[in-house]
Amino acid sequence: MAATDIKRYAELSVESADIRPHESTWQRVRRSGSVRLGGGVIALLILIAIAAPWLGTVDPTMFDAGSRDLVPGKTGEMMTDEGDLVKHTFWFGSDSLGRDIYSRVIYGTRVSLFVGLVTALVSLVIGILFGLVAGYIRWLDGMIMRVMDGIMAIPAILIAIALVAMWRASLTTVIIAIAIPEIPRVTRLVRSLVLTIREEPYVEAAISLGSSTPKIMFSHILPNTIAPLVVQGTFICASAILIESILSFLGVGLPPEIPTWGNIMAEGRIQFVSYPHNVFIPGVFLTITVLAVNILGDGLRDTLDPKMAKRL
């Protein structure tokens, strides 16, 4: 038929430009420039986070009254816990308490990546559960979705700030506080996927083949939701890293002695006019990290979920 005709050619022309026939999804993902760039940078950051103690760092929480407010590249002396004086180059300078910013930035990688990853996992798992229930058990649907609408009506940062303020900030509370406002988005996504897929003729065929509801859910519906969920997961990860740094920056996040990029900036903003690098250096790390995660997410979306790629 005519319309299918032209669309077939249009698809052929699009596909052949970018997608080789019979190439598996995984091969396509690996060939994507965005995935390689984003994934590469993230791999490097993970390596930095793991190897932090061996990258010429000192204890990131150590004060040294003798080396306050140093500009980047300056060499000074630091007193270790044992009381020895060692020569140390402050590559990124030091803050007003004499802590080595380079060490704090390197160790800060750990916090950011951990918070991003765990938040994404937590909100995905909980969101998938609620989404499946809402999409499959009709009488619970209305109730769950109203609550989700309510949570979504409160701006995410406000929920996070309020929860952290109530609970006293720790790694766990920060992660939970950031995850809660993300859950409704995952729930909505999963629910809409379930509702769309269960209308597909192949699911109806499975019903008439006598397959049970759990079997249909796990062998027909869930596998077809993985791609959009992976994509959503990376975007949650990026936003979690951002929100964590905002919490620290505003002074309501993790305690100030813990080296996080937000905390370094919060400390540095007081002397911003004289020492802007205290804000900019962690800022650059933060931006690069979030950028890498977002680029990875874009690449995954384009290759795993081409339909969604055109939409956003």
Next chain:
Amino acid sequence: MTTPSRGSGPVLDVRDLTIALPSGGDRKEAVSEVSFSVERGEILCLVGESGSGKSVIAQAVMGLLPNTLPVTKGQMLLDGEDVAKVTTERLRQLRATRMSMVFQEPMTALNPVMRCGDQIDEVLREHTALGPAERRRKILDTVREVALPDPERIVQSYPHQLSGGQRQRIMIAMALVLEPALLIADEPTTALDVTTQAQILELIKNLQARHGMGVLFITHDFGVVAEIARRVAVLRLGRLVETGDKDAVLKRPRHDYTIMLMGAVPDLKPHGRPIAPDQPIVLQTKKLEKTYADRGWFSARRVVHAAADVSLEVRRGQTLGIVGESGSGKSTVARCIVRLIDPSGGEVFIHGEEIAHRSHRALRPLRRKVQIVFQDPYRSLNPRRTVGEAIIEGPVNYGLSRAEAFERARRLMDLVRMDAAALERYPHQFSGGQRQRICIARALAMEPELLIADEAVSALDVSVQAQVLELLEEIRERLNLAMLFITHDLRVAAQVCDHVAVMSQGRVVEYGPANEVFVSPQHAYTKALFAAAPGRDFAFGRA
């Protein structure tokens, strides 16, 4: 109105037209060295199955092809001017003034957020210097000419407020308001119901005669060709296989492909096989009913009867056809019988056991007796599971071991004439016709007693359709199955059914043996429906 004329040659002369496909496609060219012409005052039908390139040619003439499909060779002379060579600006001027196009989907081809009158007005504002009053008069004239009632109201309407047929009339009005010399109609009636289709075909024929323009009419439906064409050009995989007068091509085809196509067009006369008497009843519905109710807080409850008072029966080894236009409720009945939706009232018996109101748990043992094949072969199989997994899913649910189920799947692949190696592969590696065979095998794996085919051949090309119909017929005979065949296509129904039920607006208006219903319909709706079937009196050439 005057006949647009310029020069005396053909309105459109296509010579050696070649359009490239991007590398990686299934062939190198979408269209290869195609030549034909459309004379003044004639309708030329360009026919072909999917992938034949007929739509690509139409869009090439209008200059609407994407850059990925470039014209690499040949000429397209519109009144002697080669539209393949003109500037974009000139092309824009030619559109709507010298050539116009009507598309397949009236539902999507009009801008949903703009009033119909304004959409016609755009053409006048772009191409003429007429003042508002003159434009308005011209718009109303044109709307009147395409026989739309109450033009004043129609021009104020948004597309969604009109029916499919009315929208297609708006499209035609828009195309003809500046009286172009060439009208390209790309499957303009394919998305319409058969009665509406008949009216639109009539309208195009009349307008063509009155204005003397040339019409390039693209279709896949030979009934429509028989109805409207003066000459016919047959395309296959981008190449022209046969051109000639309608009667010559349709009645005395010369090329093997055309001969095969003509043989595949189902006849409107019922097949006339004897119906075996005294077979046990497999399916019986009594006053089956499905209603949908709007639960509005403010509006009065609006109740829609999707199906009402449907009483049917199918006996072993027989085929009951349900025919009707879209929205007649024929699919609703099928889905109620399979219990994909729950009936609101009435009863359904499978071998005497009532199933309409059983709980899903109590229904389970009976599910396997009724199986269904759907319309869309591209969405009927889970893209992430192999064909083998799809076929064994049902039998395994009912306790067969995987090994036994695979053994059965292999036998079934043989039955539907596919290679057993297909079991290891994924659905996207198969064509539409092959997928439909797989779906049939999946249904048969349950060893059902009733097979429901819900528009199962409607999405297929005519040649593939003929093969699948033949397969279904053979299976019904060999397995002595009862079959419920749902279709909007009267030709297909005539070839397949022993009994026919005609549905309209949720009700069965006529029900009886196919021979009687087709030969001497009693109900006014059935008569109108049959009278609208395109090419009903035309005898296609059989090999």
Next chain:
Amino acid sequence: MYQFIARRLLSTIPVLVIVAVLVFLLLRLTPGDPAAILAGDAASTQQIEEIRETLGLDRPLPVQFAIWVGQLLQGDLGESYYYKVRVTELIAQRLEPTMSLAALTIVIAILVAVPLGVVAAWRFGGWFDRFLMGFSVFGFSVPVFVLGYLLVWLASLKLGWFPVQGYKPIANGFGPFLHHLVLPAITLSVIYIALLARVTRASVLEALGEDYIRTARAKGLAESRVLISHALANAAVPIVTIIGIGIALLIGGVVVTESVYAIPGLGRLTVDAVLSRDFPTIQGVILFFSFIYVVVNLLVDLSYVFLDPRIRY
């Protein structure tokens, strides 16, 4: 149409109720004694008891909620622990800077993002499209406060074009008001532009793939007309929708931006309230922001009636 409006109005009620419940539970379900949390570390037992009494924390939860909602409905958000004034008054005082900042940001974002998105969709896959997509990923990734400090450092400290920080009320003259507001608004608009440009591009792109665009081209219309009265007109609903949803992002950004630029608005108030554990104020501000969000999205939904004639149910 009136039915649609009435239905939509009613449907905001459950959302507002749930927001109220959530905000209410925020304190009550916190592990530990809420009164002790509110009183702070240095509080005496007597002070804690006082708080328990005034908030009615010793009564059953539903009773507490009923009392609290009753006060809410009278427009009473309680009294700030820290500032010792009514929270409603506090919000009213801080409203102008925040509203001005938000309004200017939205105007900048729409004026910049929509044309960019349309052009990118029109030239899909071209250099401009790729540039815009690249910019939008960057816009999503750079934290508002990093961007804020970068702009302060560049435009204020190095170039001296704008004041470093602070806010001038509009009553002091429009010139100084705008002069102080431009930099924060640009800072805040970047993420909004990124979002809006992406959605505009995607929805226009989707519209451009529709059959009616082919019809419009077949009519011989000029490309600009095809783009604006056909593609953009049909993309309007998703674009307006994202403007509404983006308000949540904007509110989050306001909190940070006001901190960076020392603007005495609601965002600043939120942070101060959290730092001083001023619970009635926290509750009040969250309720207020959520209310704004719900109302804006209500207005967005109602605008569909004008943007898409098919929505009349």
